[in-house]
Amino acid sequence: MSNWYLQTGKDSDIVISSRVRLARNLAEFNFKNNYVKDESKAVLDKLEEITPALGYGLKFCKMENMDYITKVSLMEKHLISPEFAMKDGRNQAILINDDENICIMVNEEDHLRLQVFSAGLEIENLVGLITEIDDKLSELVDYAYSKDFGYLTACPTNVGTGLRISIMVHLPGLAITGNISKVLRAVNSFGMNIRGIYGEGSESKGDIYQIFNNQSLGLTESEIMKNVKAVTDKIIEQERLARKNLEKKPIELEDRVYRAYGLLVNSRKLSSDECRSLLSDVKLGTDLGIIKELDDAKVRKLELYTQVGNLQKLLGDELNAYDRDIKRCETIKNIIEN
Amino acid sequence: MSNWYLQTGKDSDIVISSRVRLARNLAEFNFKNNYVKDESKAVLDKLEEITPALGYGLKFCKMENMDYITKVSLMEKHLISPEFAMKDGRNQAILINDDENICIMVNEEDHLRLQVFSAGLEIENLVGLITEIDDKLSELVDYAYSKDFGYLTACPTNVGTGLRISIMVHLPGLAITGNISKVLRAVNSFGMNIRGIYGEGSESKGDIYQIFNNQSLGLTESEIMKNVKAVTDKIIEQERLARKNLEKKPIELEDRVYRAYGLLVNSRKLSSDECRSLLSDVKLGTDLGIIKELDDAKVRKLELYTQVGNLQKLLGDELNAYDRDIKRCETIKNIIEN
Numbered sequence: 001m002s003n004w005y006l007q008t009g010k011d012s013d014i015v016i017s018s019r020v021r022l023a024r025n026l027a028e029f030n031f032k033n034n035y036v037k038d039e040s041k042a043v044l045d046k047l048e049e050i051t052p053a054l055g056y057g058l059k060f061c062k063m064e065n066m067d068y069i070t071k072v073s074l075m076e077k078h079l080i081s082p083e084f085a086m087k088d089g090r091n092q093a094i095l096i097n098d099d100e101n102i103c104i105m106v107n108e109e110d111h112l113r114l115q116v117f118s119a120g121l122e123i124e125n126l127v128g129l130i131t132e133i134d135d136k137l138s139e140l141v142d143y144a145y146s147k148d149f150g151y152l153t154a155c156p157t158n159v160g161t162g163l164r165i166s167i168m169v170h171l172p173g174l175a176i177t178g179n180i181s182k183v184l185r186a187v188n189s190f191g192m193n194i195r196g197i198y199g200e201g202s203e204s205k206g207d208i209y210q211i212f213n214n215q216s217l218g219l220t221e222s223e224i225m226k227n228v229k230a231v232t233d234k235i236i237e238q239e240r241l242a243r244k245n246l247e248k249k250p251i252e253l254e255d256r257v258y259r260a261y262g263l264l265v266n267s268r269k270l271s272s273d274e275c276r277s278l279l280s281d282v283k284l285g286t287d288l289g290i291i292k293e294l295d296d297a298k299v300r301k302l303e304l305y306t307q308v309g310n311l312q313k314l315l316g317d318e319l320n321a322y323d324r325d326i327k328r329c330e331t332i333k334n335i336i337e338n
Numbered sequence: 339m340s341n342w343y344l345q346t347g348k349d350s351d352i353v354i355s356s357r358v359r360l361a362r363n364l365a366e367f368n369f370k371n372n373y374v375k376d377e378s379k380a381v382l383d384k385l386e387e388i389t390p391a392l393g394y395g396l397k398f399c400k401m402e403n404m405d406y407i408t409k410v411s412l413m414e415k416h417l418i419s420p421e422f423a424m425k426d427g428r429n430q431a432i433l434i435n436d437d438e439n440i441c442i443m444v445n446e447e448d449h450l451r452l453q454v455f456s457a458g459l460e461i462e463n464l465v466g467l468i469t470e471i472d473d474k475l476s477e478l479v480d481y482a483y484s485k486d487f488g489y490l491t492a493c494p495t496n497v498g499t500g501l502r503i504s505i506m507v508h509l510p511g512l513a514i515t516g517n518i519s520k521v522l523r524a525v526n527s528f529g530m531n532i533r534g535i536y537g538e539g540s541e542s543k544g545d546i547y548q549i550f551n552n553q554s555l556g557l558t559e560s561e562i563m564k565n566v567k568a569v570t571d572k573i574i575e576q577e578r579l580a581r582k583n584l585e586k587k588p589i590e591l592e593d594r595v596y597r598a599y600g601l602l603v604n605s606r607k608l609s610s611d612e613c614r615s616l617l618s619d620v621k622l623g624t625d626l627g628i629i630k631e632l633d634d635a636k637v638r639k640l641e642l643y644t645q646v647g648n649l650q651k652l653l654g655d656e657l658n659a660y661d662r663d664i665k666r667c668e669t670i671k672n673i674i675e676n
Contacts, residue, residue, distance in 0.1 A: 251664055255606035266600030268593035326589055 004101045005077050005304060008296045009120020013287040014236050016168040016208065017119050019078065020126040022134055023153045023162035023216075024112040027142040031154040032107060040091040040107060047093065047106045050140040056133065057097040058104070063089030069318065072309030078168070078197075079103045079115070102133065109154050110162075112137070121232060123165060123225050131221075149217065160217030165228040168197065169235060172207040172284040173242030176256075183238055184209075191215050192231045206276035211235065243288060257285030261293065264302075264332060269325045275306045275332075294336065301335045342439045343415050343642060346634045347458020351625040352574050354506040354546065355457050357416065358464040360472055361491045361500035361554075362450040365480040369492040370445060378429040378445060385431065385444045388478040394471065395435040396442070401427025407656065410647025416506070417441045417453070440471065447492050448500075450475070459570060461503060461563050469559075487555065498555030503566040506535065507573060510545040510622040511580030514594075521576055522547075529553050530569045544614035549573065581626060595623030599631065602640075602670060607663045613644045613670075632674065639673045 005017065025031060026046065029039045044062075051060040063071070066089060075085035080094060084105055095104040105113040114137070116130045144152040150160040158164075174180040187194040194211045211232055213224050246253045260281035264270075270278075283299050285291035294302075305314050306328050312319055315327060343355065363369060364384065367377045382400075389398040401409070404427060413423035418432060422443055433442040443451040452475070454468045475481075482490040488498040496502075512518040525532040532549045549570055551562050584591045598619035602608075608616075621637050623629035632640075643652050644666050650657055657665060 251606050258604040258606055259601055262600030262602075262604030263597055264600075266596040268589050268596055 002297075003099055004117050004119045006297065006300045007119040008300065009118060009122055011121045011236055012119065012296065014169055014171070014239050015121040015232070016170055017078070017117060018122045018126055019115060019117050019166045019168070020123070020130050021116075021164050021166075022112075022114040022130055023110045023151065023158040023164075024114060024134070024137070025144040025152060025154070026111050027144045029111065032109065032111065033154055043111050044091045044093055044106055046141065047095065047104075047112070050137075051095055053140055054095070054133075054136060056102055057099075058095040058102060059097070061094050061096060063087075063092040063094065065089075069309055069312045073307075073313040074103075074309075076307040076309050077304070079117070080105060081108060084108050102129075104133075110158070121167065121236075123167075123229055127163075127165075127221065127225055153216075156217075157214070158216050160215075161219070161221050161224065163216055163221055163224055164212055165224060166210050166212040167228065167232045168208060168210050169232070169239070170206075170208055170280070170283060170287075171235070171239050171242075172280050173239045173246055175207045177242045177245055179238070179242060180207075183235060187211065187231055187235065190227070190231055192227065194235075205273055206280045208280070243284075247288065253288075254285075254290055257281050257288075257290050261285060261291055265336060268329050270306075270328050270332070271325055272306070272308055272328070275328060279303055279306070298335055302332060305331055305335065340635075341437055342455050342457045344635065344638045345457040346638065347456060347460055349459045349574055350457065350634065352507055352509070352577050353459040353570070354508055355416070355455060356460045356464055357453060357455050357504045357506070358461070358468050359454075359502050359504075360450075360452040360468055361448045361489065361496040361502075362452060362472070362475070363482040363490060363492070364449050365482045367449065370447065370449065371492055381449050382429045382431055382444055384479065385433065385442075385450070388475075389433055391478055392433070392471075392474060394440055395437075396433040396440060397435070399432050399434060401425075401430040401432065403427075407647055407650045411645075411651040412441075412647075414645040414647050415642070417455070418443060419446060419451075422446050440467075442471075448496070459505065459574075461505075461567055465501075465503075465559065465563060491554075494555075495552070496554050498553075499557070499559050499562065501554055501559055501562055502550055503562060504548050504550040505566065505570045506546060506548050507570070507577070508544075508546055508618070508621060508625075509573070509577050509580075510618050511577050511584055513545045515580045515583055517576070517580060518545075521573060525549065525569055525573065528565070528569055530565065532573075543611055544618045546618070581622075585626065591626070592623075592628055595619050595626075595628050599623060599629055603674060606667050608644075608666050608670070609663055610644070610646055610666070613666060617641055617644070636673055640670060643669055643673065 026043060029043055030036060048060045051058055071085040074080045075082055077100065079100060084092065091107055093106040096102065101117045103115045114130055114133055116126045118126055146152055151162040153159050153162055171180060174183055184194050191214055192211060193214050194209050197208050197210050211228065213228055260278040264278045264282055279302055282291060282294065286294050286296065286299050304310050308324065311324060311328055311331060314331065319327060364381060367381055368374060386398045389396055409423040412418045413420055415438065417438060422430065429445050431444040434440065439455045441453050452468055452471055454464050456464055484490055489500040491497050491500055509518060512521055522532050529552055530549060531552050532547050535546050535548050549566065551566055598616040602616045602620055617640055620629060620632065624632050624634065624637050642648050646662065649662060649666055649669060652669065653665060
């Protein structure tokens, strides 16, 4: 059984993955930005101490012992934040299980960032799982909690439930038909946020976007779930409509996705950016049943292992950009030919 | 056995084909630009009359009975000139054999334009063949000939031997390395001419050029042969050198030719211009032994049948530009898969 990021799930033709996270802090320590003396290490030690009792097969991994490529590969899987990957990792750690569908960051912005992941659109099950983990954790540590505000967090935007639901979606149809900015604006006016995961604003290489709730305070968990679900469903509907429109010109669509496939399979040097853009068209082609040479599983593998960190992680070698561009093509060939 | 334009020959990695032509006129008639009354038809009738006696399996075909697509397809094979293909064909004809390696135009610029063709670099044999045909013709008609000037022609540039030797070469190496204009200038200063066969001057889609002698007067046949051969050999040498330089960056070269191959095979809509440019890189790839999926014979077929006229001729159907671009891709697929 492969990990969630290599699987497909509900509405996987558009929804790549779902993530739910809770921001939590321990009552007995200052917030991270106000740490005094050894509080940073004390929080780390506390979490290491309780990891076995928490269960879920979670392992405590200190970030400062982790090599750079591994950190980048975790970031590319969205298991850790870019900031967490790029820092030196002093007094930072993750609690992670083998399936990598649970990952708790220690001493990121908050003392604790609980995260659970799934392929496809999977909000309720993820909220169920994270609530269970949260309950268990709350028996092992004392959370910073206010009757009036709810969970207290380093940044005020996370106060309240501390809940953020993020849905990663692939929107090539809206991008090609030129309707993407309209949709982005509409979502933002809903108290929701949507942004390209690679690049800022509406510019997204690979047409991959993340939908997530802005607000954590003043709404219940189930209201947040309902809102994210509603907006995601609306975007799925719009993207399906855009794809239907593309299918009205079948030759042009087939030409587009097969040209991308042809370049993906035949190039001998491919930058990360070009690869991501080709894969976007190729994924559209497989999702619409046009490209028959590839299945979902292979597309997921291609998406993962052509990224800078995971490519090097897979090959077990540190490579410069020039060599990566060449090895990327060899890896694509290997994945496609099995 | 396929016709010469589908074959390969000497130095076929660079030389696509050789053509030798003689300009001849009949003594008893005015030149074409000075025809009076029915001379045009009289020349035509005269040639029709002597065709059986000339032999070589030549058939007399009136241009005005020929459909447009057939005319364009003959032009693309370089069997007739563009001017000859585009006019209404009144009182014009060709004498052509089944192998299509002999084609005599009647009432083009001169009364007669004798032409013989071969794949690869083949000057001597072609001059031998055309001399033989010329001798036989001179027994059947009276040529316009002057002791002082040699054969008389409508345009003074052809007076003398009336001989033009044209060598069609594929020069992607010189184009990629950016040395093509230097080579073109050098050739022109030699009393030779070189030009892109599609497009003017140094701009040549598909990197295909024609080398030919400017001068017909004041030189013997063997001097012209020697000069064309010398210049062609020099260009072959330069092109081989350019390719050697490209081979010093094997990944970049492989990337270039396989990207072209990937697009050629996977596109669903391909314009004539883009196709020619992709085929140039693909041919470079097969000629250098990089692309193993295709052999020379298939490349020659692809080059011929993706052209506007021969595509429609092959499919036996008149198609608009949009449909041609689609059928071009289907034809490419059929040729590659056999």
